Amino acid sequence: MKMSPKVESFVYHFGEMGSKWGFNRTVGQIYALLVVSHQPLNANQIAEALNISRGNVSMGIKELQSWQLISLSHIPKDRKEYYSPKGTIWDMANRVFEERRKREVDPTLTLLRDLQLDTPTDESEAYAQDKMREIHDLLETITQWSAELQRLDPAKLTTLMKLGSGISKVLSIKNQFVKSKADKGDK
Amino acid sequence: MKMSPKVESFVYHFGEMGSKWGFNRTVGQIYALLVVSHQPLNANQIAEALNISRGNVSMGIKELQSWQLISLSHIPKDRKEYYSPKGTIWDMANRVFEERRKREVDPTLTLLRDLQLDTPTDESEAYAQDKMREIHDLLETITQWSAELQRLDPAKLTTLMKLGSGISKVLSIKNQFVKSKADKGDK
DNA sequence: CTAAACTTTCAATAATTTCTGAAAGTTCAG
DNA sequence: CTGAACTTTCAGAAATTATTGAAAGTTTAG
Numbered sequence: 001m002k003m004s005p006k007v008e009s010f011v012y013h014f015g016e017m018g019s020k021w022g023f024n025r026t027v028g029q030i031y032a033l034l035v036v037s038h039q040p041l042n043a044n045q046i047a048e049a050l051n052i053s054r055g056n057v058s059m060g061i062k063e064l065q066s067w068q069l070i071s072l073s074h075i076p077k078d079r080k081e082y083y084s085p086k087g088t089i090w091d092m093a094n095r096v097f098e099e100r101r102k103r104e105v106d107p108t109l110t111l112l113r114d115l116q117l118d119t120p121t122d123e124s125e126a127y128a129q130d131k132m133r134e135i136h137d138l139l140e141t142i143t144q145w146s147a148e149l150q151r152l153d154p155a156k157l158t159t160l161m162k163l164g165s166g167i168s169k170v171l172s173i174k175n176q177f178v179k180s181k182a183d184k185g186d187k
Numbered sequence: 188m189k190m191s192p193k194v195e196s197f198v199y200h201f202g203e204m205g206s207k208w209g210f211n212r213t214v215g216q217i218y219a220l221l222v223v224s225h226q227p228l229n230a231n232q233i234a235e236a237l238n239i240s241r242g243n244v245s246m247g248i249k250e251l252q253s254w255q256l257i258s259l260s261h262i263p264k265d266r267k268e269y270y271s272p273k274g275t276i277w278d279m280a281n282r283v284f285e286e287r288r289k290r291e292v293d294p295t296l297t298l299l300r301d302l303q304l305d306t307p308t309d310e311s312e313a314y315a316q317d318k319m320r321e322i323h324d325l326l327e328t329i330t331q332w333s334a335e336l337q338r339l340d341p342a343k344l345t346t347l348m349k350l351g352s353g354i355s356k357v358l359s360i361k362n363q364f365v366k367s368k369a370d371k372g373d374k
Numbered sequence: 375c376t377a378a379a380c381t382t383t384c385a386a387t388a389a390t391t392t393c394t395g396a397a398a399g400t401t402c403a404g
Numbered sequence: 405c406t407g408a409a410c411t412t413t414c415a416g417a418a419a420t421t422a423t424t425g426a427a428a429g430t431t432t433a434g
């Protein structure tokens with residue numbers, strides 16, 4: 001399993017970036033390698049291609065499984081497990097968003113909600129609490145949006161994006177729509 | 188500068204989370220502290236409140252400046268610099284998105300574009316290149332969307348979100364709209 | 375069963391990142 | 405100027421995170 005120069009630079013780059021997207025370098029590399037490989041790979045092939053230890057591959061695979069990013073397969077007469085990316089690239093992006101939300105945003109929302117429950121004891125606490133509420137609302141709105149985005153068919157999304165001039169136009173259309181309903185007293 | 192328990196848990200939590208959002212713990216804490224403080228704080232106050240060294244504060248401030256997240260002010264008769272968060276919470280979120288895009292997505296897009304230029308030499312390279320193109324297109328679409336989202340007035344966005352049932356509805360409206368234009372031959 | 379062919383675990387170590395604090399740099403009032 | 409009041413820098417120390425590889429665990433063919 002020798003990587004071609006192109007695949008190699010892709011894989012290494014993805015490793016570096018991956019570490020900023022919530023998983024470590026090795027995990028990013030493993031995933032990148034699987035994505036560009038036409039056939040499923042086993043752990044030894046991965047270790048060899050990436051020049052990392054067998055144990056490290058095992059850790060990486062485990063992590064990718066917790067992100068639900070890979071699926072297993074088997075080759076007849078071969079006991080080894082073969083790994084390949086699960087779903088499309090869009091699925092992958094959704095998984096990453098979702099997983100990050102669960103790990104990073106949800107706990108924050110919980111904390112902020114809890115902190116809202118107490119009544120502030122003085123002016124400075126009131127100010128702090130108000131700011132925390134703002135952040136809470138922001139995170140909630142973003143969460144809501146991304147949840148809805150994820151429900152969309154990506155192909156449709158792309159098409160819509162290309163057809164119009166994007167979301168601003170979409171919103172102004174909706175805005176008019178909502179206004180005209182409101183004018184008729186349709187709240 | 189003693190933090191109240193509420194502020195304290197907020198600040199520490201934000202520190203932990205911050206490290207997942209592209210800056211380190213200290214930077215997250217400093218920013219959180221500034222956000223919930225009614226008055227601008229100077230470096231010593233920050234160091235004392237967070238129990239970190241003066242030098243560390245200086246580093247953190249520098250980092251926050253590179254993210255364009257804080258502004259400076261001065262108090263008459265006092266030589267120290269006082270720091271406060273720049274803009275609204277929404278501005279902050281935009282800055283973070285934008286900065287992360289610049290640091291994490293843009294270089295990837297560049298790399299992927301470059302890798303597209305070569306013609307594949309064999310079937311497996313062709314496959315790899317095709318996957319890379321998919322990722323490129325995905326990242327580009329996401330980039331486009333987020334750029335447009337940032338241009339929107341956040342208040343308007345929130346209102347729209349609350350009025351309707353979200354983006355799916357918005358899109359289906361636009362979809363009808365575009366279709367009817369298309370039916371009239373309006374491309 | 376048993377042993378071969380795997381995978382996983384985990385303690386030790388390596389690599390990386392963050393933090394400190396002393397020293398150097400800057401600014402400005404007098 | 406000068407020195408007091410700051411801020412920044414940066415080398416080394418501390419803390420955190422990632423990696424290895426040997427040992428333990430698991431699965432299955434025979």
